Amino acid sequence: MKKSVFTKKYKKLRELLVQYRDEANVSQVELAKRLGTRQTFISKCELGERRVDVVEMMLIADALGIDPVDVIKELKKVSD
Template sequence: MSKTIFGGDHKHLVQVLTEARKASGLTQTELAKLVGKDQTYISIIERGQRRVDVLEFVALAKAMKADPARLFEQVLKRLSKRIVI
């Protein structure tokens, strides 16, 4: 397994996005095409090697036909009380 370059609570964001992609039935390649990117873009995110900004998060959620607010609620529920950035 590839080593993440981001620690702490970033893993929760990655987990939620990865779980949502799998639940949507999309492959990394299919999701990447929906957002106009290459498969490696999704792979790098899912390996924790790339941070996702809020606009990317919304675009990914919508591409997966998920409500961005509900997905973000899932992230919030998993975060530590004290977030280290």
């Protein structure tokens, strides 16, 4: 099994996080404030320079007002 960061599903996760943030009309700076972190954390996650774990994904989803289960459902549609 290859590392998850090199899969189509992980790329889709990053794309979804950007998409949901954009749809919520939330900047990286605002999302970082909501999470109590820095904008660079958000940027690195979205660019794939930092791995997002499941707990972080849930926190990001909550901060954007989306259901983390919806994110997972979208990822299940992607074949690797």
